[in-house]
Amino acid sequence: MTKQYDVVILGGGVAGASLAHSLRRQNKTVAVVEDNLFGGTCPNRGCDPKKILLSGLEITQLVDDMQGNGISGRVSVNWPDLMRKKRQYTNPISSATQNSLTADGVDTYHEHAHFNAEGLVEAGNEQLSADKFVIATGQRPSIPDIAGHQYFKTSTDFLNLDEMPSDVTFIGGGYIGFELAGIARAAGAKVHLIHHNDRPLKQFDQQLGQQAIDHLSEIGIDFHFNTEVSQITQVGAQFFLEGDQFQLPTDMVFATAGRTPNVDTLGLENVGVNVDHHGVVVNEHLQTTNPTIFAMGDVVSTEQPKLTPVAGYEAGYLAKYFGGAPAPIAFKAIPTMVFGQPSLAQVGVPASIAADNDQYLLITNDMHKWYSYHRLNEPVAKAKVVIDRNNETVVGATILSNHADYLINIFTLMINQHMKISDFNQEILVYPTFASDIQYLV
Ligand SMILES: Cc1cc2nc3c(=O)[nH]c(=O)nc-3n(C[C@H](O)[C@H](O)[C@H](O)COP(=O)(O)OP(=O)(O)OC[C@H]3O[C@@H](n4cnc5c(N)ncnc54)[C@H](O)[C@@H]3O)c2cc1C
Ligand SMILES: NC(=O)c1ccc[n+]([C@@H]2O[C@H](COP(=O)([O-])OP(=O)(O)OC[C@H]3O[C@@H](n4cnc5c(N)ncnc54)[C@H](O)[C@@H]3O)[C@@H](O)[C@H]2O)c1
Numbered sequence: 001m002t003k004q005y006d007v008v009i010l011g012g013g014v015a016g017a018s019l020a021h022s023l024r025r026q027n028k029t030v031a032v033v034e035d036n037l038f039g040g041t042c043p044n045r046g047c048d049p050k051k052i053l054l055s056g057l058e059i060t061q062l063v064d065d066m067q068g069n070g071i072s073g074r075v076s077v078n079w080p081d082l083m084r085k086k087r088q089y090t091n092p093i094s095s096a097t098q099n100s101l102t103a104d105g106v107d108t109y110h111e112h113a114h115f116n117a118e119g120l121v122e123a124g125n126e127q128l129s130a131d132k133f134v135i136a137t138g139q140r141p142s143i144p145d146i147a148g149h150q151y152f153k154t155s156t157d158f159l160n161l162d163e164m165p166s167d168v169t170f171i172g173g174g175y176i177g178f179e180l181a182g183i184a185r186a187a188g189a190k191v192h193l194i195h196h197n198d199r200p201l202k203q204f205d206q207q208l209g210q211q212a213i214d215h216l217s218e219i220g221i222d223f224h225f226n227t228e229v230s231q232i233t234q235v236g237a238q239f240f241l242e243g244d245q246f247q248l249p250t251d252m253v254f255a256t257a258g259r260t261p262n263v264d265t266l267g268l269e270n271v272g273v274n275v276d277h278h279g280v281v282v283n284e285h286l287q288t289t290n291p292t293i294f295a296m297g298d299v300v301s302t303e304q305p306k307l308t309p310v311a312g313y314e315a316g317y318l319a320k321y322f323g324g325a326p327a328p329i330a331f332k333a334i335p336t337m338v339f340g341q342p343s344l345a346q347v348g349v350p351a352s353i354a355a356d357n358d359q360y361l362l363i364t365n366d367m368h369k370w371y372s373y374h375r376l377n378e379p380v381a382k383a384k385v386v387i388d389r390n391n392e393t394v395v396g397a398t399i400l401s402n403h404a405d406y407l408i409n410i411f412t413l414m415i416n417q418h419m420k421i422s423d424f425n426q427e428i429l430v431y432p433t434f435a436s437d438i439q440y441l442v
Contacts, residue, residue, distance in 0.1 A: 008128045010134065012108065013137075014042050015138075019315040046308075054183055056079075056186045060076065069377050114266050137266065138262055148231055151232045152171075169192040185221055191220070196226070261279035261301070272290045284328035286318055298311060332415075333415045342380045347396065348386065348411070362384060383401075394414045396415070406435055
């Protein structure tokens with residue numbers, strides 16, 4: 001028998017679960033179909049577990065930085081213990097998310113969802129019909145198609161490692177490669193990061209990106225740029241990576257070469273939903289080429305970065321749109337950050353654009369001797385701030401520092417609220433803090 005809903009959501013991740021709760025507040029009948037862990041990537045195998053493991057890097061680095069400045073004696077990461085803490089956090093997530101949906105009146109199906117030839121969603125033995133369907137199936141790690149690709153591990157495997165191997169290699173120098181490399185290094189592994197060109201972290205300011213790489217090289221990460229790995233072979237307990245004039249033995253190799261939208265097994269050809277290389281094609285209402293089917297979160301092919309707050313924002317948009325608000329979706333400036341020691345964060349107009357345009361004033365500061373950074377002996381702390389000369393507002397910022405997260409969020413507020421620098425400087429902020437330093441940065 002076919003079950004009828006107002007809205008059926010494919011994927012119970014960040015976007016799917018959030019939309020389902022919002023629609024229940026409008027008294028809509030809702031079903032969520034999830035084939036893996038409810039809660040999706042971020043809390044189970046992404047942002048949150050990663051950041052628990054990152055605490056090993058934060059704490060060991062802080063203690064290292066302070067040696068000879070009132071702190072003596074090193075600390076080390078106990079990986080199995082840190083992993084236990086991570087699992088204490090992640091293990092309950094899926095059932096808690098599913099229970100919370102059910103308690104809110106959402107029907108949940110723990111099945112793989114796909115559209116059948118009749119245009120209904122099949123979830124195991126059930127057929128689900130709806131006024132509107134929403135695709136929120138996210139992305140999965142891309143595995144480079146090379147000989148021996150079966151030996152690749154993924155970020156999901158990394159975030160669940162019982163033991164940290166002595167020697168690990170990441171192929172792909174983006175967010176995930178850099179973040180996991182820092183975590184592995186702090187846990188005592190010899191770390192290699194291989195990137196196929198000379199422009200890793202391509203979304204970020206090149207100069208500050210290079211300074212992050214210089215620092216990570218100093219703490220022992222081996223970077224191999226302009227290097228294509230074409231083959232992986234297993235030799236005993238190790239893996240042997242080979243490319244043109246390149247050979248590297250390693251204990252474990254991780255594919256961190258991007259992510260692929262989960263669209264291939266959804267039966268989208270049955271319902272006339274167009275996809276491209278980046279995901280589901282949508283219009284300014286997140287509506288696909290089939291007017292009854294919408295898409296949101298990581299699975300959509302849009303220029304916005306694929307991040308948890310973006311997925312949540314899109315879910316919020318669709319809840320309002322389904323509730324009768326007709327405005328197209330609009331995005332403000334979205335901050336992004338590679339977590340590490342230091343972290344690299346960016347929002348708004350990039351420094352590279354500002355440097356060639358008279359409309360903008362580009363202010364660059366080395367802050368590592370400033371009081372807040374000096375106090376903790378931070379080795380690297382730099383900022384590039386872009387100011388619009390026409391109205392004296394901040395329009396862009398890139399920060400390289402252990403505390404970039406604090407600063408980038410404040411710059412995001414200033415940018416999106418079009419706050420004049422003179423108004424910001426009138427605020428009385430807690431001193432001495434990284435936030436109060438912003439008044440010296442602009
Ligand atoms: C290692 C890592 C670290 C990250 N760190 C950060 C970070 O620090 N900050 C940040 O903002 N973002 C981070 N992200 C990105 C963030 O996790 C995603 O942007 C976010 O999870 C997207 O939410 P979503 O709901 O669109 O997709 P997801 O959370 O991936 O949810 C999609 C769900 O759909 C399910 N699904 C897929 N196909 C089907 C199907 N056919 N039927 C039923 N269910 C299906 C999946 O199992 C999944 O649960 C990270 C990602 C990774 C991998
Ligand atoms: N802190 C965060 O917010 C955060 C953290 C992790 C992930 N994410 C999200 O997850 C997405 C995916 O992250 P990612 O790091 O996997 O992808 P990415 O696109 O950021 O980086 C992958 C890199 O690998 C390179 N590459 C591709 N094929 C390669 C090959 N064969 N050999 C060597 N290098 C290769 C690409 O040029 C690219 O620079 C991000 O775009 C982001 O949306 C966000």
